[in-house]
Amino acid sequence: MNRLEGKSCVVTGAAFGIGRATAVRFAWEGARLVLTDIQEGPLLALGEELRGSGAEVEAVVGDVSIVEDAQRMIQAAVDRYGRLDVLVANAGIIPLGDILESSAADWDQVMAIDGRGMWLTCKYAIAAMLETGGGAIVCLSSISGLAGQKRQSTYGPAKFVASGITRHLAIEWADRGIRVNAVAPGTIRTERVMQLPDEPGGAEYLAAIEQAHPMGRIGDPSEVAAAILFLASDDASFITGAILPVDGGYLAQ
Numbered sequence: 001m002n003r004l005e006g007k008s009c010v011v012t013g014a015a016f017g018i019g020r021a022t023a024v025r026f027a028w029e030g031a032r033l034v035l036t037d038i039q040e041g042p043l044l045a046l047g048e049e050l051r052g053s054g055a056e057v058e059a060v061v062g063d064v065s066i067v068e069d070a071q072r073m074i075q076a077a078v079d080r081y082g083r084l085d086v087l088v089a090n091a092g093i094i095p096l097g098d099i100l101e102s103s104a105a106d107w108d109q110v111m112a113i114d115g116r117g118m119w120l121t122c123k124y125a126i127a128a129m130l131e132t133g134g135g136a137i138v139c140l141s142s143i144s145g146l147a148g149q150k151r152q153s154t155y156g157p158a159k160f161v162a163s164g165i166t167r168h169l170a171i172e173w174a175d176r177g178i179r180v181n182a183v184a185p186g187t188i189r190t191e192r193v194m195q196l197p198d199e200p201g202g203a204e205y206l207a208a209i210e211q212a213h214p215m216g217r218i219g220d221p222s223e224v225a226a227a228i229l230f231l232a233s234d235d236a237s238f239i240t241g242a243i244l245p246v247d248g249g250y251l252a253q
Contacts, residue, residue: 005030008081013091015042017190021221027055064117074124087125099153114158134177170241186247214249
């Protein structure tokens with residue numbers, strides 16, 4: 001516990017799934033939090049829940065793909081806590097479809113949020129971190145950002161963007177005290193994934209993907225949050241440019 005004691009941390013896409021689990025774990029570890037999401041109700045409810053447990057939390061509603069919103073998310077940490085130590089660039093959407101099923105609008109939407117949004121929040125986070133001597137960024141990539149998968153013709157390329165952002169920024173800012181790493185989750189039991197059985201072909205897809213993970217199950221958001229915590233903390237002080245699979249052995253095959 002207390003591996004992030006007193007550290008100012010922004011977590012984007014914090015209302016649900018991996019982002020929510022990360023916010024909860026960071027609060028437990030003593031972080032001072034700015035939580036962001038486009039979904040106001042669940043975000044504010046999470047903020048109230050964590051404040052009730054004694055955490056310092058500010059909630060910022062916004063869209064990471066909009067320049068002014070991305071700036072505002074980072075500035076909230078600087079204004080409230082005087083600095084930014086950690087960014088978890090988690091916000092994203094997960095559309096499923098092969099290239100024939102997907103539209104140009106699908107491509108534009110996922111690239112705006114998962115690609116542009118990550119780039120923007122990293123941009124403003126790095127500017128803030130340079131003012132105080134460095135920090136740590138953890139991006140959310142995916143097994144789809146390291147290997148090909150079916151029905152991920154838009155999401156998969158967007159996560160390759162996340163992997164690329166991670167590696168290039170790590171090299172660009174290593175000598176200025178900023179570490180940039182990523183986690184690459186396999187299929188995780190988020191709210192989005194649990195909705196799959198309600199979609200055409202979703203139940204079959206979920207059953208197949210569970211068996212594709214050598215551990216024979218999909219992951220829990222808390223398991224990804226634990227890996228994010230490690231990369232964000234001083235325990236990973238000599239690690240930058242890494243993309244850590246949290247995938248039950250999927251990529252080892």
